[in-house]
Amino acid sequence: MIIKQELLKIIRMPIIWGLIVFFLGLNILITMNNTDFKEDMAVLSNLVDDYGHEINEETLVKIENDYEKVVASVNGLAEDKNKTYDHPSELLEDYKVQNPLTEEEMRKLWNHHYFEVYYRTSKDIDGIYENINLAGIADTVIRMYGMEAGAAETVRTQFQKLDERLDELMDNGEHKHLFFNNMLYEMHELLFEKLGRAFLFELMILVVLITAAVTNYEFENRTASISYTTISGRNLVLKKLGASAIATSAVTLVVVGGTFTAYFLTYDYTGLWNVPISAYFNAETPLPYISWWNLTFLEYMGFFVLFILISQYLFMGLSYILSIYLKNTYLVFFAFLILVGSGILLPGKVPLTTDLVFYLHYNPFTLILNPHEWLMGNGPFTIYKHYEAVTFGIWAVLLALISITSIHYFKRQQLH
Amino acid sequence: MRIILYELRKLLNWKLIGFLVLLSFLFYHMFLSTGFEYFPNGRPSGDHFKVSKQMIAEYGPEMDKKEFEDFKVTYQEEVEKAGEYLKSHEGFSEAGIATYEEFRSFDRSSNPEVNELLGKVMFEEGVDIFWELQAREGIIDFYAHNDERIFISDNIQDEEWKKEYVKNPSRHAILPNFVVENFSNLITMVAILIVLSVMIIVGRVHIIDRKNNAITLQYTTKEGRNLFKKKMAASMVMATIITTVYLFVFFLMYAQNETSEFFASSLYAFETNYFWIDMTFLQYIIISVIGVYLLSLVAAAIATLISRIAVNYISLIGAHIPIAVLLILLMTQYLITRIFSHQYPVLLTISTYVALLVLAGSILFFRWKKEQKVDIV
Numbered sequence: 001m002i003i004k005q006e007l008l009k010i011i012r013m014p015i016i017w018g019l020i021v022f023f024l025g026l027n028i029l030i031t032m033n034n035t036d037f038k039e040d041m042a043v044l045s046n047l048v049d050d051y052g053h054e055i056n057e058e059t060l061v062k063i064e065n066d067y068e069k070v071v072a073s074v075n076g077l078a079e080d081k082n083k084t085y086d087h088p089s090e091l092l093e094d095y096k097v098q099n100p101l102t103e104e105e106m107r108k109l110w111n112h113h114y115f116e117v118y119y120r121t122s123k124d125i126d127g128i129y130e131n132i133n134l135a136g137i138a139d140t141v142i143r144m145y146g147m148e149a150g151a152a153e154t155v156r157t158q159f160q161k162l163d164e165r166l167d168e169l170m171d172n173g174e175h176k177h178l179f180f181n182n183m184l185y186e187m188h189e190l191l192f193e194k195l196g197r198a199f200l201f202e203l204m205i206l207v208v209l210i211t212a213a214v215t216n217y218e219f220e221n222r223t224a225s226i227s228y229t230t231i232s233g234r235n236l237v238l239k240k241l242g243a244s245a246i247a248t249s250a251v252t253l254v255v256v257g258g259t260f261t262a263y264f265l266t267y268d269y270t271g272l273w274n275v276p277i278s279a280y281f282n283a284e285t286p287l288p289y290i291s292w293w294n295l296t297f298l299e300y301m302g303f304f305v306l307f308i309l310i311s312q313y314l315f316m317g318l319s320y321i322l323s324i325y326l327k328n329t330y331l332v333f334f335a336f337l338i339l340v341g342s343g344i345l346l347p348g349k350v351p352l353t354t355d356l357v358f359y360l361h362y363n364p365f366t367l368i369l370n371p372h373e374w375l376m377g378n379g380p381f382t383i384y385k386h387y388e389a390v391t392f393g394i395w396a397v398l399l400a401l402i403s404i405t406s407i408h409y410f411k412r413q414q415l416h
Numbered sequence: 417m418r419i420i421l422y423e424l425r426k427l428l429n430w431k432l433i434g435f436l437v438l439l440s441f442l443f444y445h446m447f448l449s450t451g452f453e454y455f456p457n458g459r460p461s462g463d464h465f466k467v468s469k470q471m472i473a474e475y476g477p478e479m480d481k482k483e484f485e486d487f488k489v490t491y492q493e494e495v496e497k498a499g500e501y502l503k504s505h506e507g508f509s510e511a512g513i514a515t516y517e518e519f520r521s522f523d524r525s526s527n528p529e530v531n532e533l534l535g536k537v538m539f540e541e542g543v544d545i546f547w548e549l550q551a552r553e554g555i556i557d558f559y560a561h562n563d564e565r566i567f568i569s570d571n572i573q574d575e576e577w578k579k580e581y582v583k584n585p586s587r588h589a590i591l592p593n594f595v596v597e598n599f600s601n602l603i604t605m606v607a608i609l610i611v612l613s614v615m616i617i618v619g620r621v622h623i624i625d626r627k628n629n630a631i632t633l634q635y636t637t638k639e640g641r642n643l644f645k646k647k648m649a650a651s652m653v654m655a656t657i658i659t660t661v662y663l664f665v666f667f668l669m670y671a672q673n674e675t676s677e678f679f680a681s682s683l684y685a686f687e688t689n690y691f692w693i694d695m696t697f698l699q700y701i702i703i704s705v706i707g708v709y710l711l712s713l714v715a716a717a718i719a720t721l722i723s724r725i726a727v728n729y730i731s732l733i734g735a736h737i738p739i740a741v742l743l744i745l746l747m748t749q750y751l752i753t754r755i756f757s758h759q760y761p762v763l764l765t766i767s768t769y770v771a772l773l774v775l776a777g778s779i780l781f782f783r784w785k786k787e788q789k790v791d792i793v
Contacts, residue, residue, distance in 0.1 A: 015734035022738045205737060213730035220627070220728055329729035334435045334616065341442030349445075 006243035023202040027259040037185045043114040048271040055122045055176040067119045088112035125280045134163045141380045147352040162377035179281035196371030206251045208319040211244040212332040215323035234411045248316045273298040290377045292385045314364045317399035324406045362391045423650035447605045464551035477680040478588040507533045562686040591685035604753045606666045607708045614715045618651045622723040635792045644787040655716035690758040717776035
């Protein structure tokens with residue numbers, strides 16, 4: 001019952017609603033970033049409709065047959081009838097400078113070209129994966145960051161483990177699935193990096209403000225000397241934590257849910273939910289995304305939301321502890337910002353010779369910097385298979401212990 | 417006057433100042449330090465920087481056509497010096513590389529041994545002359561193709577401006593692009609830090625009185641209602657102080673980058689990206705600084721208003737966030753970053769500043785009007 005009263009305090013703050021609306025607007029702006037590609041991306045939807053998303057010999061044969069028809073129609077479009085074109089891209093190359101086609105024909109030609117890219121890349125995938133040299137990438141990383149001794153050794157071992165996973169992935173055929181050609185569209189980056197970071201920092205602001213405001217409410221509204229004079233009054237501090245937790249879940253679901261609704265209404269993912277996240281077409285750099293587990297896009301999304309939620313609980317715990325000692329929302333907010341900054345900076349300031357640098361990366365602030373690499377072996381400093389689980393685990397235990405001591409301290413402190 | 421001083425003293429809460437110093441320190445390491453530590457960034461940028469300075473010492477801030485011929489002669493002399501170095505070097509003479517041309521056009525894949533030697537000379541020993549020659553070639557290339565470059569540039573639609581530009585002798589100014597970019601990036605980050613700091617410090621101007629329940633006391637008297645004006649003045653003074661302190665520290669650090677030789681060079685320079693106005697680098701710096709002061713006053717005005725309206729800290733911080741996000745976006749687009757560059761129309765920049773100032777002035781004016789009659793509870 002008291003929790004309900006505490007929650008009402010939050011709900012009655014118009015600024016929370018204002019911020020939620022502002023953040024949703026901002027996220028929808030970010031979502032609209034790739035709408036230029038929408039028409040081009042429709043080519044993939046048609047492909048998936050026709051052949052399914054798995055690329056195997058059977059589908060390849062079907063695609064090949066259709067591709068021949070495409071090439072034939074490309075030659076129909078061409079002005080110069082004496083020349084035959086093997087691929088749509090060749091015609092595009094010819095028409096770069098002077099273009100005799102109408103807009104509609106050009107549109108068609110471009111669509112044929114995207115078809116060509118999907119077709120030719122699908123045939124090349126095996127070759128591309130056989131040529132991925134993770135040991136070489138490890139060496140490049142080591143040189144790029146100037147790592148030495150133990151740290152360099154760790155990176156090598158981790159990339160070796162990733163190599164084993166890569167072999168497994170190639171046996172499973174996880175990489176051979178159709179997906180948006182993200183070398184061009186970078187949809188993974190848009191969804192998991194740009195929107196992911198936006199979520200994490202927006203929610204962080206909301207969660208820190210809500211937790212601090214609820215926890216400090218009695219001090220800031222001068223009701224502390226009444227409510228904290230009794231034992232059950234002092235127990236309010238637990239109820240406030242409960243209310244913060246509920247509010248944290250609620251704002252997370254509202255912001256993430258609202259943005260996702262806008263996102264998936266804008267971009268059509270029909271038929272793609274079960275594509276493995278490590279599919280080659282999802283790759284955006286020469287090193288494709290390699291997830292440590294065989295996860296479909298939908299499962300990856302599930303973990304993504306779960307991790308956002310857990311991060312926010314950690315931030316809630318941290319601001320709760322700060323609130324108990326600082327007793328002032330303003331100070332809590334800036335103290336929290338300082339912790340964020342230190343958490344991000346500190347790992348970059350230690351020498352790259354020992355494993356210390358990797359240990360320092362086990363903190364929630366570096367964890368939220370690259371949400372698009374969660375569960376993946378793509379970031380050299382966070383390349384551990386259980387990086388996320390370990391970080392969350394350690395910090396949850398740590399914050400729980402400090403919270404318990406802080407509550408203990410709170411219940412016995414002087415009122416002044 | 418005395419009340420303004422009291423207000424200023426109230427704003428200078430030592431805990432908050434401590435936090436601010438810490439925050440600035442973190443901000444510096446995250447966003448500013450690279451602009452100082454890695455400037456000019458590597459080779460041949462460093463050599464380019466050195467050569468450009470030599471050019472200014474020799475030709476003044478601009479290099480006209482005749483001086484350009486002289487510059488090319490110097491280049492030839494350097495080429496010969498490089499040739500002498502190659503001839504005296506055992507490894508190269510054995511491989512049959514005796515001139516700089518041969519050194520440049522050497523097919524790296526044909527002879528791995530020489531390729532390794534070449535890498536050693538360039539990267540490990542870092543023989544200056546080869547890097548310098550590269551930098552000089554870049555400069556010559558830019559200078560020679562400057563007039564054509566502007567006409568093929570897709571970013572600029574204004575044909576009239578292009579014609580004006582080609583007639584203007586300022587386009588011979590010596591000012592490498594990375595010098596302007598470096599300053600532009602740094603001042604943008606400093607501007608963001610200043611605006612945030614002003615919001616943090618000035619944001620408390622009214623709310624501390626509200627939190628102490630002093631407002632009910634103050635607003636029963638005429639003098640108390642006039643406090644808004646005093647606090648407004650205190651906010652503006654505070655914003656000016658904060659801005660001045662930050663900019664002072666910033667320019668002390670920026671002096672390390674040693675770009676003063678370029679102050680007299682115009683931004684129309686043949687190596688920079690295009691700006692609308694024929695201003696010198698120093699004028700550009702001054703305009704940026706004026707922009708920072710204006711934005712800091714705007715931030716102070718908004719913070720004063722929010723501080724008066726907000727009933728608690730959460731709404732105080734919360735209301736600042738959308739404004740901070742918006743101001744940061746504008747600053748990184750055209751209010752500070754590369755101010756008056758061709759990416760955005762001049763009028764857009766000027767009108768945004770005017771709009772912000774009018775907005776800041778009017779919210780304070782109307783609030784001041786309202787203060788006279790507003791209910792206390």
